[in-house]
Amino acid sequence: MSYPKGTIVRNSTATRLNHWITGICFVLLTLSGLAMFHPVFFWLSNLFGSGQWMRAVHPWLGVTLVVSFLGLFVQFWRDNLWNRDDTAWAKSLDKVLDNREEEVPPVGRFNAGQKVVFWGMALIIPVLFVTGILIWEVYFGHATAIETQRVALLIHSLAAIGAMLIWVAHVYAAIWVKGSMRAMLHGWVTPGWAFRHHRKWFQGLVASGSPGPTPDSTAKFRD
Amino acid sequence: MADLQSQDYIRRSASNLTPPSVRHHELEVAKLIDVSRCIGCKACQSACMEWNNLRPDMEEFQGAYENPHDLNPGTWTLMRFAEYEDEQGNLEWLIRKDGCMHCEDPGCLKACPAPGAIVQYANGIVDFISENCIGCGYCVKGCPFNIPRISAEDHKSYKCTLCSDRVGVGLEPACVKTCPTGAIMFGSKDDMKDWAGERIAELKERGFQNAGLYDPPEVGGTHVMYVLHHADKPSLYSGLPDKPHISALVGAWKGFLKPVALAGLAFAAIGAFVHSIVSGPNETTEADEAHARAEMEKAKRDGSAKS
């Protein structure tokens, strides 16, 4: 994959593919899950052919999601560890929301908001997986007591709503912060984008002469 | 029977609108199972198979008359046999015809996510409409009596229909028709309660002090009722629940969580939209690009100075 000259690589091709497999699974899981969660959404089952098909496919999408998310986790967890910059950034959230990013303390590859999204999903997806297995009627309908399944179903729907709320924030941030969508679709950002939103990450890349996404990358920056 | 609707619905799963309900001049029906008259002959179990064209696999004999050993997609009613030693040391053989109770407030219907997969007719019968069933098994979690069973072949949920097809055309359920001792009666719920009252009085005269009617108010009463000699301890009869109720977990999931979750999601989406209108996009400026370029050039100068 080639990137335009003078740009910084934010996400490698493998990362992007991995991200969108996860994203598509998540959207389909949300659509099918909502259809079962509330009657006003049941019409969404038509997107899957029928209610039966939807019920059958949802858990398999879930399994795919877990595997796919694991790939993202391995690639992202280190850059999502919380540090002092994040606390400072979070304290200036009002300025962030007001687009006055010049006045906000600089952060590394991910900001506190992104880290909350990351760890939120990293926590909720395993919960959805375990509870989802317990309520998977076809294979595990007789594996546990009905009371256990009642608990699992309640937790599964609660966790799903939590994940959807995080997802709304995630998607809105991508629309709001211009250039983010391109970073995940085509992989690159402009130096100004990196400077504005992730200054410490940018400075790390500049110091090492790396084109991204990590400062220890051996490739040299193209100009 | 979904297409041939001869009765009104009073409840329909996963539906917010009022179901068709003009034909409301319908009596509530009930089946009364008088456990004290039952001889455990299983004629009802056979009649159910015959009328509904069910042929479940026979299971191995395990030292009791119960066969199969549990309800299954092809066994909608099952005779359960319990041996009980009373206070006087007498052995009592408590035989109960198990199956759907046709609750007035059905937990299965409350839990079901598929519109119209479970309906309740104006006469009180709770029926599963297979063509609408998606096979999720939520009804299993909703039911306080552990009744619905999902078929592994067609992924549809099955249980006793109270012969809604027969009742709809004025016939009594097949089990009622076949019972040789008159232990199963069918009629309007009021008539069945009156009849049960007489029978209970008789049982009390015969020394069953705790005889009584099983019509649990926790689920709004049921359209299948039992006359029990030990109505104080229903669980003696192969685990008939003493106080059946829709699990509080199911109540929270289907009652509280649904509106709260929807409000939360709507709030998040509207919040994002409002933010977009108020604050607008966060765009990288020419100044950002200039700063970035300066830093990159400085790094390059420093780098070449070093080497």
Ligand code: HEM
């Ligand atoms: C991680 C693996 C997952 C597994 C194994 C799984 C499995 C299941 C199963 C078995 C059901 C019951 C219906 C059916 O049989 O299809 C279900 C329902 C549901 N799932 Fe999942 N799921 C997973 C992930 C997710 C995700 C990521 C979401 C959305 C964010 C989600 C949202 C829902 C919702 C909303 C319901 C309906 C709950 C209700 O009716 O209240 N699931 N899931």
Ligand code: SF4
């Ligand atoms: S006994 Fe169970 S399956 Fe029958 S109506 Fe009541 S809740 Fe539904």
Ligand code: SF4
């Ligand atoms: S298995 Fe069928 S009847 Fe039972 S809750 Fe699911 S859709 Fe409704």
